[in-house]
Amino acid sequence: MKAFVLNSYAHPSKLALAQDAPEPTPGPNEVIVEIYSAALNFFDILQAQGKYQSQPPFPFVLGAELAGRIAKHSPIPKGCPFKAGDRVFGQAQGCYAERVATDYRVLHPVPKGMSLDEAAGLYVTWPTSYEGLVGRAELKAGEWVLVTAGAGGVGLAAVQIAKALGAKVIATAGSPEKLEVCKRVGGADYAVDYTKEGWQKEVLKITKGKGVDVIYDPVGRIRESLKCISWKGRAIVVGFAGGEIEKLPLNLVLLKNISIVGLHWGAYEKFEPPHVPKVWKELFDLFESGRVKPINYDKVWKLEEVPAGLGSLEKRETWGKAVVRVREDDLDQKAKL
Ligand SMILES: NC(=O)c1ccc[n+]([C@@H]2O[C@H](COP(=O)([O-])OP(=O)(O)OC[C@H]3O[C@@H](n4cnc5c(N)ncnc54)[C@H](OP(=O)(O)O)[C@@H]3O)[C@@H](O)[C@H]2O)c1
CATH class of the missing domain: 3.90.180.10 (Medium-chain alcohol dehydrogenases, catalytic domain)
Incomplete structure (x- = not known):
């Protein structure tokens, strides 16, 4: 063959x-x-x-x-x-x-x-984004979510899942084409170019100064995103597509009164096998309802x-x-x- x-x-x-x-x-x-x-x-x-x-x-x-x-x-x-x-x-x-x-x-x-x-x-991307937002960030309807690299594989899934759960979504991306994809294809409410210096100010403006409740980050851009996180916000460490394992000063976590939460979907099969089919069941329901779709x-x-x-x-x-x-x-x- x-x-x-x-x-x-x-x-x-x-x-x-x-x-x-x-x-x-x-x-x-x-x-x-x-x-x-x-x-x-x-x-x-x-x-x-x-x-x-x-x-x-x-x-x-x-x-x-x-x-x-x-x-x-x-x-x-x-x-x-x-x-x-x-x-x-x-x-x-x-x-x-x-x-x-x-x-x-x-x-x-x-x-x-x-x-x-x-x-x-579907196999890697969708349960990663679902568990990140639902299991780890405990996202609630009405909350603000920032998805970095919102046009990427896990990013576009996260944008759609967050929208389906009733959240308000701000996606970031690195090119005009990808910004357009986040909004037009993914359904993000806003798309912000995170290659521009001071992009966090745009996020603060959109959220009327409050900041985002959840950061979903597959890139390794949590530190800079913390400039626009809200009080009691949760930042989910999903990956390092940018190529560097990000380091974070813990005083920021204390001062901003936030949580930094890791996600390792591939390890659920070993540490929490009964949870895996539950996530898939919820995803299948979402697919079948037409509220999310693979892109x-x-x-x-x-x-x-x-x-x-x-x-x-x-x-x-x-x-x-x-x-x-x-x-x-x-x-x-x-x-x-
Ligand atoms: N924690 C878990 O359980 C888990 C599960 C699955 C995947 N992941 C991780 O999540 C990350 C993203 O996966 P993915 O499937 O969404 O990847 P992808 O489709 O390739 O998207 C990654 C996005 O990251 C952005 N990016 C920024 N700097 C980059 C660079 N130097 N090189 C490449 N991309 C860069 C790009 O968007 P812009 O051009 O808009 O910046 C790109 O579209 C990976 O690191 C992967 O290992 C983690």
Whole structure:
């Protein structure tokens, strides 16, 4: 099968698609998925270079998020709710390939009416933003939320979830196109250019001097955002897309009477497994009600174009979730449902 197999670390721009990679061999509890779409993630760029927290042994196939169908020849382990042909999305190491083997317990059925391109980027992004806002920030209707990098993958999900929960949303972004995406596509009430010196003053003006109740930050820009946090505000540490692990003087936390709260969604499966399906149930309800929807970047790459897609992600050009389409034959699926 075709796959991006790594035998040594390299920048993604140097990767080549193998035409005759070995087929995946499923272990216990695993099924084989025919991959239709795979999401591009910043951590793939790190993993390709050996710089990520999770590095599989060589040789390994790159890519971690997928949507597709249970393969015709897949084993169906005892307890697995899926059958051959079912549309699923989820996680697997090795998604930049035609097929992958993965534990059926990290797969979910594709919500009704959703295309496989849209479903490919749900698994990491949406529960992260939901748990960040609901579980960690305890966001309430009517509160002000600041989402930094509001046009990014987790950012656009956070903007929509906060709106669906009745909050008022100010998104920040780094280009006019992304500011427009935050408002027009994501539904943010306001969008502020955080590359401009003193952008926090605009946020204070919008909130009539009060500041925001919640900061949702996947970039590493909490310190500067604290200039516009409210009394008893909560700042959620989601990530460091800016490349630096931010450091914070704790006197600010004391003086402003605020909480700094971490979020590590991937660790819930280990430390709080019963909570994971609850978050998914609430997300499925939101998807099915139409109050939120996955948003993909308007360019979709082909499997052989993974290096170009990851390059675009690295250059900060994309917004929403960026995906590669591995197979073309499911495009009319949405219309058929
Ligand atoms: N805590 C968790 O459990 C968890 C779960 C999932 C993801 N994350 C983390 O959340 C972060 C964002 O993930 P994502 O999927 O939303 O990524 P993404 O789609 O690539 O978006 C990241 C955004 O960050 C902004 N940015 C600022 N400086 C940047 C830089 N130097 N390079 C690249 N982007 C930069 C960009 O927006 P502008 O151009 O508008 O500035 C970009 O659109 C990542 O660090 C990821 O690891 C954490």
